Structure formats: C-alpha cells, structure tokens
Amino acid sequence: MKMAARVIDVHKDYVLKGGVVVRALRGVSIDFPEGDFVAIMGSSGSGKSTLLNLLGCLDRCTRGQYLLGGQDVSQLDDDELSDIRSRNLGFIFQSYNLIAQLSVVENIELPLYYQGNISREARERCVQMAEMVGLSDRLDHRPFQLSGGQQQRVAIARALVNNPHVILADEPTGNLDSATGEEIMQVLEALNAAGKTIIMVTHEPDIAARAHRTLRMKDGLLDAHTPYGALT
Amino acid sequence: MGSRFWQTLRLGLKSLLLHKLRSGLAILGIFIGVTAVIWLVAMGEGVSYQAQQQIKELGANNIIIRSTKPPSDVTRGGGFIIAYGLLRDDYDRIVANVPTLVQAVPMREIRKEARYLDKVTDVRLVGCTAKYLEMNNLRISRGRFLSDKDLENADNVAVIAGTTAQELFPYEDPIGQSVQVEKDFYVIVGQTEPKNPSGGIGGSMAAQDFNLDIYIPLSTLRGRIGDQVVTSRAGSREGERVELSQITATVHDLSQVDETAEVIKKLLARSHPNVDYTIVVPKELLQQAEVLQMMFNLLLVLIAGIALLVGGIGIMNIMLATVTERTREIGIRRALGAKQRDIVSQFLSETVVLSATGGLLGVFFGFLCHPAIVGTRAVMRQLFPEVISSLPPNIQQLEPRIAPWSIVAAFLISVGVGVLFGLYPAQRAARMDPIEALRHE
Ligand SMILES: Nc1ncnc2c1ncn2[C@@H]1O[C@H](COP(=O)(O)OP(=O)(O)OP(=O)(O)O)[C@@H](O)[C@H]1O
Ligand SMILES: [Mg+2]
Numbered sequence: 181m182k183m184a185a186r187v188i189d190v191h192k193d194y195v196l197k198g199g200v201v202v203r204a205l206r207g208v209s210i211d212f213p214e215g216d217f218v219a220i221m222g223s224s225g226s227g228k229s230t231l232l233n234l235l236g237c238l239d240r241c242t243r244g245q246y247l248l249g250g251q252d253v254s255q256l257d258d259d260e261l262s263d264i265r266s267r268n269l270g271f272i273f274q275s276y277n278l279i280a281q282l283s284v285v286e287n288i289e290l291p292l293y294y295q296g297n298i299s300r301e302a303r304e305r306c307v308q309m310a311e312m313v314g315l316s317d318r319l320d321h322r323p324f325q326l327s328g329g330q331q332q333r334v335a336i337a338r339a340l341v342n343n344p345h346v347i348l349a350d351e352p353t354g355n356l357d358s359a360t361g362e363e364i365m366q367v368l369e370a371l372n373a374a375g376k377t378i379i380m381v382t383h384e385p386d387i388a389a390r391a392h393r394t395l396r397m398k399d400g401l402l403d404a405h406t407p408y409g410a411l412t
Numbered sequence: 413m414g415s416r417f418w419q420t421l422r423l424g425l426k427s428l429l430l431h432k433l434r435s436g437l438a439i440l441g442i443f444i445g446v447t448a449v450i451w452l453v454a455m456g457e458g459v460s461y462q463a464q465q466q467i468k469e470l471g472a473n474n475i476i477i478r479s480t481k482p483p484s485d486v487t488r489g490g491g492f493i494i495a496y497g498l499l500r501d502d503y504d505r506i507v508a509n510v511p512t513l514v515q516a517v518p519m520r521e522i523r524k525e526a527r528y529l530d531k532v533t534d535v536r537l538v539g540c541t542a543k544y545l546e547m548n549n550l551r552i553s554r555g556r557f558l559s560d561k562d563l564e565n566a567d568n569v570a571v572i573a574g575t576t577a578q579e580l581f582p583y584e585d586p587i588g589q590s591v592q593v594e595k596d597f598y599v600i601v602g603q604t605e606p607k608n609p610s611g612g613i614g615g616s617m618a619a620q621d622f623n624l625d626i627y628i629p630l631s632t633l634r635g636r637i638g639d640q641v642v643t644s645r646a647g648s649r650e651g652e653r654v655e656l657s658q659i660t661a662t663v664h665d666l667s668q669v670d671e672t673a674e675v676i677k678k679l680l681a682r683s684h685p686n687v688d689y690t691i692v693v694p695k696e697l698l699q700q701a702e703v704l705q706m707m708f709n710l711l712l713v714l715i716a717g718i719a720l721l722v723g724g725i726g727i728m729n730i731m732l733a734t735v736t737e738r739t740r741e742i743g744i745r746r747a748l749g750a751k752q753r754d755i756v757s758q759f760l761s762e763t764v765v766l767s768a769t770g771g772l773l774g775v776f777f778g779f780l781c782h783p784a785i786v787g788t789r790a791v792m793r794q795l796f797p798e799v800i801s802s803l804p805p806n807i808q809q810l811e812p813r814i815a816p817w818s819i820v821a822a823f824l825i826s827v828g829v830g831v832l833f834g835l836y837p838a839q840r841a842a843r844m845d846p847i848e849a850l851r852h853e
Pocket of ligand 1: 194195196202203204222223224225226227228229230231
C-alpha cells in the first residue's frame with residue numbers, strides 16, 4: 181500500500197527558558213496510507229497539535245523521521261519546508277484563518293501564489309474550488325461578510341487548491357454549531373471518498389466517528405490500545 | 413517574476429490603504445524630509461550663485477587695492493587732517509614694477525552734494541580714467557564716457573549715473589547741462605545705464621552702488637577738489653587726505669593672479685609701514701565662496717538627513733505596529749507556503765511604497781520652492797515691510813536655484829530610508845515562528 185505519510189519514532193522537545201524541557205512527543209510511530217481518514221483524539225496537552233504541526237511541516241522534530249509521500253522531510257530547511265507546504269499540504273484550522281483584507285478567491289489562491297503560480301489558469305482553478313464548496317456566488321466577498329460555516333468552506337477550498345498529498349485539520353468543527361459542523365464533515369467525507377488523505381484532530385467523539393479510524397494520544401505517545409480500524 | 417513583483421506591490425498598496433491615516437502620517441515624515449533637502453539645497457545654491465555672480469562682477473582677473481583708514485592714529489601729516497591710503501606714487505610704482513599687469517586703473521571717490529538749479533542730491537563723485545567704465549561692466553545709455561583727452565586736459569566734464577540723472581534732471585535730457593559740485597560746474601557729456609548694486613563681499617569690500625555716481629576725470633578731481641576733504645561735525649573740524657581710493661589691477665590670465673597679488677603686496681609694504689590699504693582678490697573670494705558653499709551644502713544635507721532619519725524612524729515605528737498587528741496573517745501565509753523572503757518582500761514593498769510616495773510628493777513640492785519663496789516674500793513685504801527691508805540684501809533678493817542632483821539624491825535617499833528602516837520590521841515578521849504566529853490572537 182502506498183503511504184501518504186509515515187512518522188517513525190518521532191520526538192519533540194520544547195526547551196523552556198531556564199532549561200526546563202517539555203517532552204511534547206516521546207516517540208511516535210505511525211503510517212498514513214493514501215486515502216486514509218484519521219481522527220486524532222486525546223486529552224488537552226497530550227501532543228495532538230504538536231504532532232499535526234510536524235505532519236504539516238510547520239515544525240521539525242527533535243529526533244526521528246518523517247516521510248511525506250516517500251520523501252524524507254525531517255532534515256529540510258525552512259525554505260524547502262515552505263515549498264512542501266505550498267505544494268503538498270492543505271491546512272484547515274479551527275478558527276478558519278482567512279486573511280481579512282483578501283477576497284474569497286484571493287484567499288483560495290494563496291498556496292498557488294506562494295508556489296509562484298499566478299496565471300489565469302490558477303485563478304480559474306480557484307473559482308472551481310469555490311464552486312466545489314458551494315461558494316461560487318461569493319467570490320469577491322470578504323471573510324467578514326461570510327458565516328462561520330462559509331468561512332470554513334473557503335478554508336477547505338484553499339486547502340484543496342494545490343491538490344495536496346495530505347489534508348490536515350485541527351478541530352475543523354470546533355467553532356461551528358453541530359448543523360454546520362455536519363455540513364463541513366460531509367464536505368470532508370466527500371473529499372476522502374474522492375481519494376484525499378485526511379488527518380483530523382478533534383475533541384468530539386461523534387466527529388471522530390466519521391473517520392475511518394481514531395488514534396488516541398496520551399502524554400506525547402500514541403495509546404498502545406489504539407484500535408487500527410480497517411480501511412474500507 | 414514581473415507579475416509577482418506587481419502582485420506584491422499591489423498587495424502592499426492594498427494593506428496601506430486599509431490604514432489611510434497611519435500611512436499618511438508615515439508618508440508625511442518622508443515628504444517633509446525630501447522637501448527639506450530640495451529646498452535647503454536650492455536656497456544654498458541661490459545664495460552661492462548670487463555671491464559668485466557678485467565676485468565675478470569684480471572680475472576674477474582683477475586685484476583690487478583699496479585705501480582703508482588705519483585703526484589707530486598713526487597716520488601721515490599732522491593736526492586735524494588724517495592722511496592715509498594709496499598714493500599716486502604707489503600707482504606709478506605698481507605700473508612700473510609689475511610686469512604681469514595688463515592695466516591698472518586708479519580711482520578717487522568722495523561723497524558730495526551735486527546741484528542743478530534748485531535741485532540737490534547726494535552723490536558719489538568718482539574721479540577716474542576712461543577704462544573705469546569697462547572695468548566695472550558699466551554701459552552708456554546717452555552720450556559718451558570720459559575720454560583720455562578729457563583726462564589730459566583735466567576738463568570740467570562729467571558723466572552721470574541713472575539715479576543721479578533722475579534726481580537732478582527728472583524731465584530733461586542731462587547731456588549738455590552743467591552740474592554743480594561745490595563751487596565748480598561740470599558739463600555733462602554722458603549718462604550710464606542703471607545697474608543692480610553689487611552686494612558687499614566679506615568685510616573688506618563695502619557694497620557698491622553705481623547708480624548714484626558722477627564720474628569726472630581723475631585729473632580734474634585733483635585740480636578742482638584736491639586730495640583733502642574737510643568736514644565740520646559738531647563744531648570740530650576734521651579732515652582726511654587721500655590721494656587714491658582704489659587701484660584696480662588687471663592681469664591677462666587667471667593663473668597670474670596670485671603671484672601678481674603677492675608682488676603688489678610686497679611692493680606696497682615697502683612704502684606703507686602702517687597698513688592703510690586692503691588687497692581684495694576676487695579670485696580668492698570666489699574660491700573661498702566655493703569652499704564655504706560646500707560646507708554650507710554639507711550642513712544642509714546633514715539637516716535634511718536628520719529630517720529623513722526622523723521620517724525613517726516614523727516608518728519603522730508604523731511598520732513595527734503593523735507587523736505586530738498582522739502576526740496572525742503572517743502565520744497563515746507561512747503555513748500556506750510563504751518563505752521568509754516572501755514575508756520580507758511583502759513588508760518591504762509596503763515601506764517602499766510609503767517612502768517612495770513621500771519621496772515623489774517631496775520632489776513635487778521641491779519644484780514649488782521658487783514660487784513659494786518669492787510668494788512668501790511678496791506677502792511678507794506687504795504685511796511687514798520693515799522686517800523685510802531690515803534683512804540683508806542677499807536674503808531679500810534670494811532666488812532659490814533647484815539643484816538637479818538634490819532631486820535625484822533626495823528621492824533615492826527617501827527610498828533608501830524606506831528600505832533601511834523597513835528591513836528590521838520585515839525581518840522580524842519573517843523570523844516569527846509560524847506556529848506561534850498562528851496562535852496569536
Ligand atoms: N511552543 C511550545 N513551547 C513549550 N511547550 C509547548 C509548546 N507547544 C506545546 N508545548 C507543550 O507541549 C505539550 C503538547 O501540546 P499540544 O499543543 O500538542 O497539546 P494538544 O494535545 O494539542 O492540546 P489541546 O487539546 O489543548 O489543543 C503541552 O504540554 C504544551 O504545553
Ligand atoms: Mg491542540
């Protein structure tokens with residue numbers, strides 16, 4: 181089976197002022213096959229976001245190895261990691277994280293812009309993405325003119341525009357009411373059905389239940405009893 | 413790459429327009445700095461141009477020797493008559509002993525009253541030779557100037573200057589009329605064109621106003637008036653005896669000026685134990701003026717530089733605030749693939765837009781320097797005429813001259829200031845940890 185991402189014995193230490201070391205990840209190993217849909221759960225401070233940031237190439241592990249689409253990215257420098265983010269990864273955040281002064285299309289366009297791809301085709305692709313999440317009539321709106329659910333749809337369109345290997349979502353429904361959260365989950369499920377690999381952090385068991393499998397984290401480790409659900 | 417550049421610039425412009433007041437204030441700082449550079453340099457250039465014109469009018473090839481009253485009472489002669497200054501013998505000695513001279517023009521000037529019928533006016537009575545006209549760049553408007561023959565015969569002829577003519581002959585042609593000075597009458601043979609007075613140069617050379625002159629042959633002046641001038645003041649009589657007020661020596665080539673001045677200095681020192689004369693070398697003045705101008709320009713640039721520095725600090729301040737405010741945005745951009753240099757160029761483009769806008773506005777207002785100064789002066793003259801007339805003439809007549817280099821320099825410096833002061837905030841933005849930036853509220 182082709183792996184979208186592999187994490188091998190990854191450690192992450194934060195050294196605080198005064199030399200105190202916080203061991204946020206203490207040796208995590210896990211494989212994400214292509215087409216996987218994983219929910220990561222665990223108590224607050226257990227290291228979920230830390231793991232997701234490593235997977236998202238926003239940070240580097242202190243020790244261990246991370247393979248993204250077969251490429252070892254654990255030793256890349258800042259510029260190379262930026263490149264990987266703009267080409268191979270899609271982010272969905274709890275608080276949407278749209279840029280306020282940009283319109284819907286311009287927000288969707290950002291990953292392409294940072295790839296250096298500013299063409300008419302790029303713009304067209306952004307419009308297609310907006311259509312896909314049902315916002316084709318809001319292209320020139322600004323984020324504050326949209327509801328929370330609509331903003332999260334823009335964020336999803338933005339996460340998809342560069343056709344990434346993996347989509348990373350940190351509590352994507354955390355700020356939404358259950359009906360809107362449900363809509364967002366339907367969009368994610370549709371994406372997964374179309375073959376996208378999705379890794380999602382959540383606190384809500386019924387959201388986690390929508391994934392193929394659930395990983396549990398505790399004190400910087402994956403819970404040994406985590407059931408590895410079979411891929412459908 | 414080109415479209416990326418425009419994209420970045422457009423983005424910068426857009427976020428600047430979000431904070432119009434703030435951006436406007438940042439621009440204002442740079443704008444004032446650039447305008448200050450251009451205006452100050454223009455005024456400096458104007459002053460120096462004026463000074464150089466005045467010095468050139470004295471003639472760069474000339475060496476001017478003037479009689480000056482010595483400070484103490486160590487003078488020739490006795491009694492209440494003070495004798496000092498250049499002698500006719502000095503003139504002869506200079507002509508005989510200085511081979512590099514093309515010519516030497518002697519002159520004697522006295523303040524007198526001139527009369528015609530019932531009209532009286534104060535004049536400068538100048539005894540001179542035929543060469544005096546050309547040497548001072550004077551022009552004849554009517555009749556002729558004094559001739560060598562007038563001098564030989566010591567004729568009672570006179571040439572009068574514009575203002576004198578207006579005072580004495582407001583409605584008549586002065587040519588052929590007789591003007592009276594003391595007890596003597598002089599037949600007017602010519603009139604000179606009006607001329608702008610030359611400003612005083614340093615302390616050694618008082619301002620010369622040629623418009624109140626009456627020129628008569630030097631020999632006539634000697635015969636009719638003599639060397640001695642006696643004035644009664646407050647009951648006591650005092651007088652002075654001066655043979656020549658000034659000798660203007662001219663050399664053929666500029667390179668001979670210094671050496672010739674040296675020779676004349678030595679020559680005069682032999683017969684004048686007390687220094688009762690001054691040697692003015694316009695060429696030296698010109699060089700001094702140039703050095704002075706350079707120092708002045710340097711000072712102006714320093715002042716303007718401080719203005720620009722303050723403008724730059726203003727920009728930096730605003731950009732630091734912007735960066736802090738937009739931490740979240742920076743985090744988002746980084747997460748979506750922006751490299752550090754993308755963030756740097758994003759914020760730098762904003763500062764450059766700010767500073768270049770300020771620079772362009774400054775250049776535009778820089779060009780308004782001349783009308784602004786002339787206009788202000790006109791208004792001031794209307795409102796406070798006594799203030800204006802109390803200013804030194806070179807300020808009253810100052811015509812700012814915009815130096816092209818100052819425009820280019822001011823603009824480039826303003827953009828440079830933008831880059832320099834934008835770099836730190838931009839780097840600070842770029843070096844933020846993306847995760848922390850994303851977490852920022
Ligand atoms: N930048 C940092 N510096 C120091 N310690 C950190 C840093 N980021 C995270 N930590 C620590 O690492 C541990 C894991 O944090 P993490 O954010 O991954 O938790 P989480 O599982 O996402 O929690 P939550 O459910 O509350 O979001 C915590 O103890 C946290 O205090
Ligand atoms: Mg978290």
